[in-house]
Amino acid sequence: MKFLIANWKMAPETPKQAISLAKATSTIARTSKKHVQMIVCASYVHLSTLRNTTKTLALGAQDVASTTTIASTGKVSAPMLKGLGVTYCIVGHSETRANGDTNEVVKEKINRLLESKLTPILCVGEKERDEHGWYLSTIKDQIESAFFGIAKPSLKRFVIAYEPVWAIGAQATREATPTECQEMILFIRKIIADLYDEKVAKTIPVLYGGSVGEENARAFVTDGDASGLLVGRVSLDPKRFAKIAQRIVQQ
Numbered sequence: 160m161k162f163l164i165a166n167w168k169m170a171p172e173t174p175k176q177a178i179s180l181a182k183a184t185s186t187i188a189r190t191s192k193k194h195v196q197m198i199v200c201a202s203y204v205h206l207s208t209l210r211n212t213t214k215t216l217a218l219g220a221q222d223v224a225s226t227t228t229i230a231s232t233g234k235v236s237a238p239m240l241k242g243l244g245v246t247y248c249i250v251g252h253s254e255t256r257a258n259g260d261t262n263e264v265v266k267e268k269i270n271r272l273l274e275s276k277l278t279p280i281l282c283v284g285e286k287e288r289d290e291h292g293w294y295l296s297t298i299k300d301q302i303e304s305a306f307f308g309i310a311k312p313s314l315k316r317f318v319i320a321y322e323p324v325w326a327i328g329a330q331a332t333r334e335a336t337p338t339e340c341q342e343m344i345l346f347i348r349k350i351i352a353d354l355y356d357e358k359v360a361k362t363i364p365v366l367y368g369g370s371v372g373e374e375n376a377r378a379f380v381t382d383g384d385a386s387g388l389l390v391g392r393v394s395l396d397p398k399r400f401a402k403i404a405q406r407i408v409q410q
């Protein structure tokens with residue numbers, strides 16, 4: 160079973176558009192459900208609208224509050240998400256890290272999600288690559304900090320997404336290659352094996368995200384060894400998103 164996660168980011172603009180996109184995505188999920196676990200991570204404002212329109216989809220949020228204090232104007236807590244039928248939540252996305260989320264804040268968010276029995280989708284990724292391989296220490300720090308103090312049983316509910324920042328979004332400098340993806344996924348599994356053991360390292364899903372489209376999707380899961388894909392912009396286009404699902408199923 161592969162994961163296919165749609166990160167709708169700050170779109171669509173209206174509830175009507177969100178429902179229509181969810182219905183189209185739900186149809187895609189139905190046709191690929193034997194092989195693909197599809198998760199839609201929508202803006203907070205759409206979550207309650209989507210709750211009843213997405214039976215074949217799992218519902219995810221894009222962020223969560225790091226604290227439990229009620230004096231957190233504008234924030235949304237893990238129990239609030241749980242109450243809306245949300246089961247997954249992205250944490251540590253490069254766009255929220257760019258807005259100030261440190262590894263420590265990401266760690267607190269993970270704690271809040273686990274306390275509410277929600278599944279964190281932990282995004283990790285380096286801003287740029289250098290020829291000496293220093294970027295590997297960025298990934299190591301992100302993972303070690305996120306997993307600090309987490310007991311093995313909690314890892315049954317955990318997804319990691321490797322998203323090199325330089326390959327994400329309209330500002331991407333280039334696409335990652337399946338080989339770069341495979342090497343990093345191996346590296347991430349090695350860090351997990353050192354923290355826990357080989358079994359945990361093998362079973363935890365490690366996805367790839369960053370400018371995934373119908374042309375490169377298959378290579379990331381076959382040659383790149385990704386347990387699935389996290390898709391941003393293309394997840395807003397049901398025809399293209401359907402092709403990505405088909406490409407995963409084809410393997």
Ligand code: PEP
Pocket residue numbers: 166322326327328329368369370371389390391392393
């Ligand atoms: C993302 O924002 O997580 C992402 C992968 O975006 P895109 O697919 O648009 O590069």
